[in-house]
Amino acid sequence: MLKMHRSGILVLTKHVSSLCHGDVVKHIVAGVKKVVSSTLYVHVENASSKSNACGDFNPNDADILSRLLQGAEKVDVQPKNVPEEFSPDVFPFLWKFYSEAASQCHGLDVNILLHTVGCKNPAKHQLYRPIQCIMADLDSRSQEVCQLLQKFVSSNYNYESPVDHKLPVIEIADYSKMDFSNTTNSSPKQPCNRKGSIVLGGTFDHVHTGHKLLLSEATLLADKRILIGITDAGLLKRKILSELIKPWEQRKIQVEHFLRDIANIYVNQPSEKHPANSKLLEIVQIEDPIGPAGTDPNLQCIVVSKETEKGGHVVNEERLKNGLNPLYVHVITGGVLDTDVDLSKSTNESKVSSSTLRFAMLGTLLRAPNTRTSTSNHPEGAYVIGLTGGIASGKTAIGQRLAKLGATVIDCDKLGHKAYEPGTLTFEKVVKRFGSDIVDKSGAINRGILASKVFSGDDKKTNLQDLNHIVWPEIERLAKIAITETVGQHQSQKLPKPVCILDAAVLLEAGWDKFTEEVWVSVVPPSEAVKRVMERDGRTEEDAENRLRSQITNAERVKKAHVVLSTLWAPEVTQKQVEKAWTLLSQRMQPDWNYTEATEESKL
Numbered sequence: 114m115l116k117m118h119r120s121g122i123l124v125l126t127k128h129v130s131s132l133c134h135g136d137v138v139k140h141i142v143a144g145v146k147k148v149v150s151s152t153l154y155v156h157v158e159n160a161s162s163k164s165n166a167c168g169d170f171n172p173n174d175a176d177i178l179s180r181l182l183q184g185a186e187k188v189d190v191q192p193k194n195v196p197e198e199f200s201p202d203v204f205p206f207l208w209k210f211y212s213e214a215a216s217q218c219h220g221l222d223v224n225i226l227l228h229t230v231g232c233k234n235p236a237k238h239q240l241y242r243p244i245q246c247i248m249a250d251l252d253s254r255s256q257e258v259c260q261l262l263q264k265f266v267s268s269n270y271n272y273e274s275p276v277d278h279k280l281p282v283i284e285i286a287d288y289s290k291m292d293f294s295n296t297t298n299s300s301p302k303q304p305c306n307r308k309g310s311i312v313l314g315g316t317f318d319h320v321h322t323g324h325k326l327l328l329s330e331a332t333l334l335a336d337k338r339i340l341i342g343i344t345d346a347g348l349l350k351r352k353i354l355s356e357l358i359k360p361w362e363q364r365k366i367q368v369e370h371f372l373r374d375i376a377n378i379y380v381n382q383p384s385e386k387h388p389a390n391s392k393l394l395e396i397v398q399i400e401d402p403i404g405p406a407g408t409d410p411n412l413q414c415i416v417v418s419k420e421t422e423k424g425g426h427v428v429n430e431e432r433l434k435n436g437l438n439p440l441y442v443h444v445i446t447g448g449v450l451d452t453d454v455d456l457s458k459s460t461n462e463s464k465v466s467s468s469t470l471r472f473a474m475l476g477t478l479l480r481a482p483n484t485r486t487s488t489s490n491h492p493e494g495a496y497v498i499g500l501t502g503g504i505a506s507g508k509t510a511i512g513q514r515l516a517k518l519g520a521t522v523i524d525c526d527k528l529g530h531k532a533y534e535p536g537t538l539t540f541e542k543v544v545k546r547f548g549s550d551i552v553d554k555s556g557a558i559n560r561g562i563l564a565s566k567v568f569s570g571d572d573k574k575t576n577l578q579d580l581n582h583i584v585w586p587e588i589e590r591l592a593k594i595a596i597t598e599t600v601g602q603h604q605s606q607k608l609p610k611p612v613c614i615l616d617a618a619v620l621l622e623a624g625w626d627k628f629t630e631e632v633w634v635s636v637v638p639p640s641e642a643v644k645r646v647m648e649r650d651g652r653t654e655e656d657a658e659n660r661l662r663s664q665i666t667n668a669e670r671v672k673k674a675h676v677v678l679s680t681l682w683a684p685e686v687t688q689k690q691v692e693k694a695w696t697l698l699s700q701r702m703q704p705d706w707n708y709t710e711a712t713e714e715s716k717l
């Protein structure tokens with residue numbers, strides 16, 4: 114059985130055209146899967162457009178490597194980073210490798226290195242993440258091959274390694290068992306030429322396989338400059354689960370890190386000194402779908418996916434209007450990019466797109482649970498989860514599902530009603546503040562009348578603030594009593610620590626997150642919430658919107674959420690999310706659970 118490593122570099126010596134053949138990539142990825150779990154770098158040695166130096170396979174691996182090393186050792190005497198044409202098979206290879214890895218190796222972050230592709234005598238390249246082993250398509254039983262590979266990797270890359278001895282070498286592809294017939298005499302293809310300065314755009318929420326392909330092909334086609342427009346939050350409001358889209362700055366950094374890792378690029382001003390033939394990367398914020406692609410005269414090519422090809426033509430129409438040359442539209446091989454898929458019909462999380470990745474985040478832990486502080490006035494003996502969300506976001510349905518799984522749900526809306534029952538001090542305070550016209554014939558507060566004072570009219574804001582100010586402390590007191598009673602019952606029956614769900618619509622506005630271990634937020638789009646309030650409570654659209662506006666937004670809630678759930682789809686989809694959230698919660702309630710270790714593991 115092979116030892117698993119967190120990270121490694123795979124050296125592929127066979128020519129890309131042969132690597133693209135049949136199931137070769139599939140076999141290679143299956144081999145990699147047994148060796149690395151977290152980060153993989155892939156070095157493609159032979160991507161030249163000329164006939165491949167080592168591709169018509171020489172059975173003597175050491176010979177191949179010696180030749181590679183001769184190249185590596187000559188770096189000081191030869192000019193570095195000399196551009197050359199590369200084989201068009203690089204594109205299908207990238208697509209095959211990235212998509213095969215996405216389907217076989219869940220959680221493996223693959224980075225196919227491109228600084229050698231289309232470049233003679235590349236300079237030593239910096240790998241930004243440590244590597245623990247070398248994998249190759251060469252026979253690692255030979256000590257000579259292993260030593261040469263170790264030398265090859267150390268002379269071509271700067272990297273950190275957590276192992277203090279030489280990196281272990283593992284063979285992952287035995288070509289002798291693969292069929293390469295038909296690969297050598299295929300008709301010659303046109304080599305790939307650089308297309309000048311390249312532009313591309315997108316949301317780049319989670320850099321997934323589709324984005325990696327888009328960014329890789331753009332990098333290969335660029336000769337001097339890559340301009341990337343990343344969408345600003347305003348453009349994203351209509352996307353599915355838009356609240357879960359990462360902030361712009363974070364999305365920019367992810368794109369930049371990926372490109373710095375795989376290619377010879379720089380991000381500061383061109384006047385400064387940079388390695389020969391490195392490419393300038395510019396990332397800008399775009400507030401409309403066209404961005405600078407429509408106005409920058411120094412661009413030659415736009416890189417798009419099949420799904421966004423139309424956008425490329427829209428850009429060209431805009432350029433023509435602006436008196437600029439149209440761009441060459443390069444459509445990448447395969448890939449699914451930022452299209453919002455219909456998750457109500459398909460809950461298949463394996464299809465890679467940003468929306469499916471956001472969907473997969475539902476129910477998972479997004480940040481470390483709160484730690485108790487001496488000032489948090491935290492109820493003892495229970496694991497308290499604040500369940501919140503906008504009006505009609507489905508909190509009650511989620512609470513009921515959690516109750517079936519074993520949680521104790523404390524309904525704070527109901528406690529709110531109890532708080533000002535006749536005869537209580539809170540009743541007197543509310544009536545004193547809002548007038549006796551809110552008291553109905555039975556002597557109880559008429560919530561409909563009270564609601565009209567706090568959700569509509571000129572004074573609604575102050576009125577709501579005052580009502581909250583009077584009622585929240587009492588609801589908090591009643592909620593804490595309910596938690597203490599639950600703890601008492603569990604202790605007397607020798608049951609494990611209870612999970613108490615504090616179902617509270619305005620938990621965050623009230624600042625009650627300070628005495629919870631976690632905040633779980635239920636989100637539905639505002640339009641859906643309004644529709645539900647009209648149907649559920651028989652309210653007018655205006656009334657429903659007023660209530661919604663009196664609360665904070667989904668995005669504000671998600672910023673403080675540990676777990677996000679959504680009842681937007683069929684009940685069974687909600688059930689799956691809740692079960693996932695509950696299972697993960699049970700794991701983190703174990704005494705030996707550790708956030709740092711768990712998040713490291715979940716990256717595997």
Ligand SMILES: CC(=O)SCCNC(=O)CCNC(=O)[C@H](O)C(C)(C)COP(=O)(O)OP(=O)(O)OC[C@H]1O[C@@H](n2cnc3c(N)ncnc32)[C@H](O)[C@@H]1OP(=O)(O)O
Nearest residue numbers: 503504505525526529560563564584617618619620623663
């Ligand atoms: C910190 C907390 O979350 S405690 C729980 C919420 N309760 C409070 O804040 C107490 C003040 N609220 C109240 O007294 C009542 O809700 C009233 C008088 C405003 C309205 O009463 P009713 O019309 O019967 O509404 P009800 O209490 O059933 O609540 C209906 C919706 O109003 C919203 N709502 C309730 N209180 C508030 C508030 N203080 N601010 C904004 N929205 C509120 C909720 O979103 C709730 O819908 P949801 O359960 O789908 O989320």
